[in-house]
Amino acid sequence: MDMIAATPQRDAPLRISLLGPVRAWGTAGELELGSGQRKAVLSVLAMRANQLVTKGELVDAVWGETAPASAYGGIHTHISALRKRLEPRWARRSTGEVLVSTGSGYRLALSGCALDVERFRVLRERARERQRGRDVAGELAALDSALELWRGEALDGVSGPHASWQRTRLAELRLGAVERRARLMVNAGARYAVIDELDRLCRSHPLREESHSLLMHALYLADRRGDAIDVFHRLRSATVEQLGTEPGPGPSALYGEILRDDPALRWTRDEPTGPARPIPLAVRSRPDRPRGFTGRGEQVALLRAAAGAVAAGTGGVVRIEGPPGAGKSALLAEGLAETPGCQLAWSVADELGQQVPLHTVLDGLDVTALSPDPRRAALAALARQVEPERLDRDTVAAAVEGAVELVHELCADGPLVVVVDQLQWADPLSLLVLRRLLPATAERPLLVVTASRPALRRELEPLWAAATRATTITLGPRR
Numbered sequence: 001m002d003m004i005a006a007t008p009q010r011d012a013p014l015r016i017s018l019l020g021p022v023r024a025w026g027t028a029g030e031l032e033l034g035s036g037q038r039k040a041v042l043s044v045l046a047m048r049a050n051q052l053v054t055k056g057e058l059v060d061a062v063w064g065e066t067a068p069a070s071a072y073g074g075i076h077t078h079i080s081a082l083r084k085r086l087e088p089r090w091a092r093r094s095t096g097e098v099l100v101s102t103g104s105g106y107r108l109a110l111s112g113c114a115l116d117v118e119r120f121r122v123l124r125e126r127a128r129e130r131q132r133g134r135d136v137a138g139e140l141a142a143l144d145s146a147l148e149l150w151r152g153e154a155l156d157g158v159s160g161p162h163a164s165w166q167r168t169r170l171a172e173l174r175l176g177a178v179e180r181r182a183r184l185m186v187n188a189g190a191r192y193a194v195i196d197e198l199d200r201l202c203r204s205h206p207l208r209e210e211s212h213s214l215l216m217h218a219l220y221l222a223d224r225r226g227d228a229i230d231v232f233h234r235l236r237s238a239t240v241e242q243l244g245t246e247p248g249p250g251p252s253a254l255y256g257e258i259l260r261d262d263p264a265l266r267w268t269r270d271e272p273t274g275p276a277r278p279i280p281l282a283v284r285s286r287p288d289r290p291r292g293f294t295g296r297g298e299q300v301a302l303l304r305a306a307a308g309a310v311a312a313g314t315g316g317v318v319r320i321e322g323p324p325g326a327g328k329s330a331l332l333a334e335g336l337a338e339t340p341g342c343q344l345a346w347s348v349a350d351e352l353g354q355q356v357p358l359h360t361v362l363d364g365l366d367v368t369a370l371s372p373d374p375r376r377a378a379l380a381a382l383a384r385q386v387e388p389e390r391l392d393r394d395t396v397a398a399a400v401e402g403a404v405e406l407v408h409e410l411c412a413d414g415p416l417v418v419v420v421d422q423l424q425w426a427d428p429l430s431l432l433v434l435r436r437l438l439p440a441t442a443e444r445p446l447l448v449v450t451a452s453r454p455a456l457r458r459e460l461e462p463l464w465a466a467a468t469r470a471t472t473i474t475l476g477p478r479r
Contacts, residue, residue: 013026013027013098013111014026014086014098014109014110014114015114015115016042016046016110016114016115016116017115017116017151018043018046018047018115018116018117018154018155018166018170019116019117019120019149019150019151019152019154019170020150020151020152020153020154020156021151021152021156021157022039022042022043022155022156022157022158024042024085024086026085026086026088031085031086032085033082033085034081034085036157036158036159037062037074037078037159037160038078038081038082039157039158040061040062040158040159040160040162040163041058041062041075041078041079041082042082042108043155043158043162043163043166044057044058044061044062044162045058045099045106045107045108046108046110046115046117047115047117047162047166048108049108049109049110049114049115049118050107050108050109050110051107052102052104052105052106052107053105053106053107053108054104054105055072055075055104055105055106056105057105058075058105058106059071059072059075060161060162061160061161061162062074062075062160062161062162063160063161064160064161079099079101079106082099083098083099086098086099087099097109116149117154117170119146119149120146120149120170120173123142123143123145123146123149124142124143124146124173124177126138126142127139127142127143127146127177127180130142136184136187136188139180139184140181140184140185143177143180143181143184144181146177147174147177147178147181150174153167153171154166154167154170154171154174155167155170175201175205175208175211178197178201179201179210179211179214181194182194182197182198182211182214182218183214183269183270186214186217186218186221186269186279187268187269187270187279188279189221189279191217191218191219191221191222192218192222192348192363194214194218195215195218195219195222195350195352196348196350196352198211198214198215198218199215199352201215202215202231202234202235206234206235206238206242207235207238207239207242207243209235209247209248209250209251210250212231212232212234212235212247212251213250213251213254215228215231216228216231216232216251216254216255216258217254217265217269219231220258220265221265221266221279221368221370222363222368223362223367223368223369223370223380223383223384224353224356224359225258225261225384226356227352227353227356228258229255229258229259232247232251232254232255232258235247235251266278266279266370267279287329287332287333287346288333289333289334289337290330290333290334293330293334296327296331296334296475299320299331299335299473299475300331300334300335302318302335302471302473303318303331303332303335303336303449303473304335304336306318306447306449306471307335307336307338307339307342307417307447309447310342310415310416310417310445310446310447311339311340311341311342311415311445313415313445314445315440315441315442315443315444315445315446315447315448316441316447316448316469316471317438317441317447317448317449317467317469317470317471318447318448318449318450318470318471318472318473319449319450319452319464319467319470319471319472319473320332320449320450320451320452320472320473320475321451321452321453321454321472321473321474321475322451322453322454322474322475322476322477323453323454323475323476323477324453325477326475326476326477327475328421328451328452328475329348329421329422329451331451331473331475332419332421332449332451336417336419336449339417341414341415342414342415342416342417342447343410343413343414343415343416343417344416344417344419345364345365345366345410345416345417345418345419346364346419346421347360347361347363347364347419347420347421348420348421348422349420349421349422349423349424349425349426349427349430350422350425351425353425353427354425354426354427355427356427357383357386357391357396357399357427357428357429358383358386358399358400358403358427358429358430358433359427359430360420360425360426360427360430361403361420361429361430361433361434362379362380362383362403362430364418364419364420365403365406365407365410367379367380367383367403367406368380369381369384375406375409376406378402379399379402379403379406382395382398382399382402383399383402383403385399386399386429396429399429400429400432400433400436403433404433404436404437407433407437407440407446408440408444411440411444411445411446414445415445415446415447416445416446416447417447417449418434418437418446418447418448418449419449419450420434420448420449420450420451421450421451422451422452423450423451423452423460424452424453424460431460431463434448434450434463435462435463435466438463438466438467438470439466441469442469454474
């Protein structure tokens with residue numbers, strides 16, 4: 001593997017980013033690059049850093065077959081303007097040190113991993129090395145670092161044949177990294193952590209079979225068998241309509257396994273560490289503590305005080321409200337980063353699960369048919385009888401009562417913190433369960449913490465009417 005470091009050299013004379021809008025930084029800060037065509041010229045030179053790029057190649061890359069008669073003059077103009085930005089001390093008649101002129105073209109001098117595309121390549125290669133070495137944690141860390149480099153669509157806002165081709169190529173590499181990471185996460189039992197991203201990926205790429213297979217498997221392991229089946233039907237409709245063919249053998253075989261509840265679904269796939277092994281279906285954990293979290297000291301203190309109180313036996317309700325981007329999820333993760341002595345049930349409601357009865361509550365309590373806890377497995381079997389299209393009153397009442405009773409039993413085992421983020425997307429039956437639980441916080445070691453956008457759904461009003469002891473935290477927009 002290339003031994004170039006996978007981190008940018010902050011003291012490098014020039015750093016360039018193409019995994020998003022085209023940007024560049026010199027020793028004095030970010031550089032103003034100018035027009036889209038100028039950025040296109042820079043991107044070509046950056047992608048072939050330290051190599052000669054002829055003027056003809058630049059013309060072809062920026063304009064292709066539609067190059068005007070003035071294209072060569074335009075390249076000269078863009079190069080001169082870029083030199084003024086990249087080399088402020090450039091002497092007019094010199095050949096340059098960063099953007100170097102030769103007789104037939106130009107060469108951009110970049111050191112180490114001063115280009116994010118190169119860092120992405122190095123990290124992907126590092127991930128493959130870790131995979132070959134059966135180092136799952138190392139592979140996952142490398143993929144995480146590689147994907148963190150992206151800030152949007154590659155070469156965003158830049159046109160031309162070169163930019164279009166590179167954009168497609170890099171997007172495919174990114175999708176492959178996302179899918180590989182998702183497979184590792186599913187194999188590790190972290191099925192909840194990848195469902196939302198995979199759903200967005202499948203909707204953006206309706207013919208991509210690997211993404212659909214991963215989403216189907218993750219949904220099944222999260223006890224959302226009906227959703228997993230729906231994902232296959234969505235894929236099949238797209239392939240039949242657009243390609244005139246059925247889905248490939250991979251998703252089709254997986255679909256069959258899901259229909260018959262095949263025990264093989266509980267085992268890892270594409271395992272780099274040897275033979276397949278059972279997937280550890282552990283209770284959903286809290287999100288990682290946010291990096292660089294600052295401010296909100298009073299609100300963090302309120303959450304920590306509530307967690308301390310329930311650990312000592314006194315329950316409560318904390319309600320966080322704020323507009324999108326206010327930092328509600330980050331506040332939850334920071335304020336409840338440590339809940340010693342407490343059980344934790346953490347769920348994040350989403351629009352996809354809003355049509356699934358009891359999804360939000362059961363998700364947080366880790367209620368699945370595959371659970372080793374017989375109480376959870378029994379409740380999962382009961383909840384599966386609740387059909388979204390036909391809500392039988394007796395079945396619904398039994399499932400809601402079962403969820404409430406499970407929480408009561410867990411409280412008897414020890415203090416319990418129930419967290420529901422993105423409450424505005426919770427399904428109606430989960431809201432009913434929460435409404436039933438709120439009065440219990442006055443007599444049981446139960447802390448219920450929610451975060452939501454304000455006044456988005458009328459269904460939330462009865463919930464808060466039952467929360468006579470709630471502490472409300474209202475967040476304004478982040479500045």
